[in-house]
Amino acid sequence: AGSYEHILTSTPKPGVGLITLNRPKALNALCTPLFKELNEALSTYDNDQSIGAIIITGSEKAFAAGADIKEMAPKTFAAAYNENFIAPWSHLANTIRKPVIAAVSGYALGGGCELALMCDILYCTEKATFGQPEIKLGTIPGAGGSQRLTRAVGKSKAMELILTGKNFSGKEAGEWGVAAKVVEGGQEALLEEAFKTAETIAGYSRVAVVAGKEVVNKSQELSLKEGVEYERRLFHALFGSKDQKIGMTAFAEKKKPEWSHE
Numbered sequence: 001a002g003s004y005e006h007i008l009t010s011t012p013k014p015g016v017g018l019i020t021l022n023r024p025k026a027l028n029a030l031c032t033p034l035f036k037e038l039n040e041a042l043s044t045y046d047n048d049q050s051i052g053a054i055i056i057t058g059s060e061k062a063f064a065a066g067a068d069i070k071e072m073a074p075k076t077f078a079a080a081y082n083e084n085f086i087a088p089w090s091h092l093a094n095t096i097r098k099p100v101i102a103a104v105s106g107y108a109l110g111g112g113c114e115l116a117l118m119c120d121i122l123y124c125t126e127k128a129t130f131g132q133p134e135i136k137l138g139t140i141p142g143a144g145g146s147q148r149l150t151r152a153v154g155k156s157k158a159m160e161l162i163l164t165g166k167n168f169s170g171k172e173a174g175e176w177g178v179a180a181k182v183v184e185g186g187q188e189a190l191l192e193e194a195f196k197t198a199e200t201i202a203g204y205s206r207v208a209v210v211a212g213k214e215v216v217n218k219s220q221e222l223s224l225k226e227g228v229e230y231e232r233r234l235f236h237a238l239f240g241s242k243d244q245k246i247g248m249t250a251f252a253e254k255k256k257p258e259w260s261h262e
């Protein structure tokens with residue numbers, strides 16, 4: 001990975017790419033240059049055969065406090081529309097094929113909450129603070145919050161959160177199914193759990209993992225019947241992979257599979 005100004009990248013565990021949002025002066029507010037770097041780092045890991053899973057995290061105090069309000073304040077409609085402002089944020093959801101885990105400690109507000117919701121698996125600390133406070137700024141969520149939060153918590157609760165701008169805690173995120181795991185303790189304990197899961201995923205066949213992510217994501221877009229058919233077709237396709245043969249043969253021979261990732 002390259003060297004960046006607003007993020008840090010590292011691979012402290014085999015197969016796992018870590019991206020740390022690192023703009024502490026602004027609580028990791030997601031300015032345009034930061035997101036450009038984030039997208040570049042994500043693509044680099046996505047294209048790296050040695051990487052099987054990606055973690056995005058922030059600091060103990062802030063995952064990300066939202067889009068950069070100071071950057072947005074003077075923007076006109078024409079400027080936002082012409083540049084298709086924040087459309088590149090969809091890169092993670094639309095293009096990245098390897099699993100991405102959000103490890104959220106501290107504030108995940110506005111665009112920070114939306115970024116966490118875009119990830120495939122969300123882990124957080126009990127004390128993490130989520131919310132869509134855009135209404136307090138005279139605007140609305142702009143990076144998928146109204147859609148993804150609604151799918152995660154249902155219409156009534158999403159409506160309440162988005163129209164009042166009230167925050168919710170990591171503990172609530174766990175209870176509502178927004179977070180897959182809520183960790184007691186701080187950033188260190190959180191990352192330990194995120195790495196455990198990322199390493200587990202990175203230990204499987206890349207082909208199967210990417211297919212697994214693809215079919216779960218289809219459930220968000222397709223009808224049940226279409227989704228089940230899509231899943232079955234991809235399941236059929238995996239009989240053409242080497243790793244399906246390797247995995248099933250190893251089971252029958254009571255051996256540990258050595259994945260080819262093909």
Ligand code: CAA
Nearest residue numbers: 025026027029065066067068069070109110111141142143
């Ligand atoms: N944009 C730009 N700068 C931000 C920021 C943001 N979203 N959030 C925090 N900062 C800056 C602050 O301006 C401050 O900078 P200065 O020291 O230069 O004044 C620095 O980060 C530290 O912040 P605070 O002093 O406010 O820290 P705090 O601990 O008192 O409060 C907070 C923390 C409650 C998170 C508060 O910073 C806050 O409310 N931030 C804004 C949250 C928000 O409204 N996010 C939504 C943005 S809109 C959006 O995201 C649109 C979208 O859907 C894409």
